[in-house]
Amino acid sequence: MDFTITKAQKQLKREVVEFAKNNLNDQEYFEKFSEDMWKKICEFGFLGLTIGEEFGGLQESYLTAAIAIEALGYGCKNNGFVFVVMNHIWVCQNLIYLYGTDDLKKKYIESMLTGAKIGAIAITEPESGSDALSMKTTAKEMDDCYILNGSKMFISNGPIADIFVVYAVTQEEPSRKITAFVVERKFDGVKTGPDIEKMGLVACPTSELILDNVRVPKENILGKIDSGSVLMTTALEWERFYEFVPHIGVMQRVMEKCVEQARARKQFNRAISDYQAISHKIADMKVAIEMAKQMMYKIAWLKDNGKTAYEETSIFKLYVSENYIKTCRDAMQIFGSYGYTKEYDIERELRDALACSIYSGTNEMQKNTIYNMASFSYF
Ligand SMILES: Cc1cc2nc3c(=O)[nH]c(=O)nc-3n(C[C@H](O)[C@H](O)[C@H](O)COP(=O)(O)OP(=O)(O)OC[C@H]3O[C@@H](n4cnc5c(N)ncnc54)[C@H](O)[C@@H]3O)c2cc1C
Known part of the structure; x- marks a missing residue:
């Protein structure tokens, strides 16, 4: 490589x-x-x-x-x-x-x-989060279209989006099938709720998406009919990679700010960077950034060579999110009380970071996937 x-x-x-x-x-x-x-x-x-x-x-x-x-x-x-x-x-x-x-x-x-x-994506529902395939939104065939009914939750970009990729149940019996549809805001029966107030990532509006007898033309099926769960798995690979790549850049920015602060701040007549309790936190940040970058190059290589990266993106998502949160948490400790104030902007970085262990599949769900991989043969 x-x-x-x-x-x-x-x-x-x-x-x-x-x-x-x-x-x-x-x-x-x-x-x-x-x-x-x-x-x-x-x-x-x-x-x-x-x-x-x-x-x-x-x-x-x-x-x-x-x-x-x-x-x-x-x-x-x-x-x-x-x-x-x-x-x-x-x-x-x-x-x-x-x-x-x-x-x-x-x-x-x-x-x-x-x-x-x-654009936006609509998978999650009020009663189905991690168990996404238990969704209740339905799509019933009628002439040259499908009629969608249901409610989707926590849709990032929801209040500002024009186009939604919506997953819905197209077959209950004999086995449950899901299909992805491209739904336009201007279709009759599409409504979004108000911006949901969140602790972080506030510049990204989030809302509920309500589908009330929405006629979606058959040509707006994304992928093949009844093959939405396969598409969702593939889609999540892209999401777990590229939504977490920017966090490596954020970790670098926060680390640089910590280096500057640790060298400038003096206590007991010495820069606090002289204390290993502080400098080792920064060393941990540097290690996490480098390890995350190695994984980033590998996944990009897999994708550039037309290969799947399901397992790799699960590990990447878990590793980056845990270390992104740790980096921001440690940054607050390095900054002391100043980090807890609005002025130094560390508290906002931490608030923004916390959500990443939840979206794109929670970290617990990633560990379930990774555990299953761990039982595969070494060769
Ligand atoms: C900022 C943000 C943006 C989002 N954007 C979108 C979006 O654009 N589109 C969209 O469709 N969704 C979006 N979501 C929703 C997100 O994908 C879900 O919140 C997530 O999948 C978890 O679902 P839940 O919140 O219902 O938690 P639940 O599934 O109810 O889980 C609650 C807790 O139980 C744990 N748990 C559940 N099942 C298991 C299990 N089998 N093993 C171990 N632990 C388990 C979870 O890990 C979690 O800790 C977003 C969420 C956030 C926070």
Whole structure:
């Protein structure tokens, strides 16, 4: 495996950091969605990183995309905004681009790539979270369409999204089957609830999605009819990779802030970085960043070579999220009381980090998957 980062990739990384620092760090929008920032990132061409040139995308490799996204996480302090962008690209646009018919791609990709339409994914329901396949939303065939009924919960981008990938039950007997549909906000019967107040990632609005006798044309089936659970597994691979790549950049940013603080802050006439209780916390951050990057390169390599990465993305999601939370928690300890104040921005980083052990499948669920893998043969 070749770990060389090309000059072009290094240049892109620098450009993304520069762009993010100059355009995406307006404090006014740390806790609300900014249409202006959305326009800027669209104009920068970020949404089309891996999309084919025929649709106006940059057609970069998955590794180049990962490098750019890690840089976005580093340069953009607004973690909620980064979450909006990752949700749009990886759980909606990318699924239509990779698994949609030519007609679906023609219908949606261009407007999603320019950011004219924002995407979201709707799996979770009030009574089905980790056990996603026990969902109750139904899709009943009628003439040339399916009629969707149900309610989806915790939909990131919900209040601002135009296009939702919605999973629904298409067959109960003899065996339960799920199908994914591309649903537009403008379809009759689609409603979203108010923005749900959350402790973090506030710049990413979240809501319920209500489907009340929504007629979805058959051409809007994503993948094949009744094959939604397979699609969901594949979709979660992309999500567990690219939604967690920016967190590596955040860890780097938080670590650098800790180094600066630990060297500047003096107690007992010495910089607190002289105390190993402090410097070892920073060493742990550095190790986590390096290990996460190794896994990032491996998964990007698997994806660039057309391979699946189900197990690897579960391990990546678990490792990055646990260490992202630990990094922010340790940063608060290094900053002492100052870290607990709003002024130093560490408390916001911690609040934003905490959700990542829940979304994209909880860490307990990842451990279930990883445990199952552990019982496979060594060879
Ligand atoms: C910020 C954020 C954004 C989100 N965005 C979206 C989105 O865009 N679209 C969407 O569809 N959903 C989204 N979700 C929902 C998220 O995917 C679910 O919350 C998650 O899958 C867990 O479901 P739950 O909250 O219902 O918890 P539950 O499934 O009820 O779990 C509660 C607890 O029990 C544990 N548990 C449950 N079953 C097991 C088991 N078999 N073994 C071990 N432990 C278990 C869980 O790990 C957890 O600790 C988002 C959530 C958050 C926090």
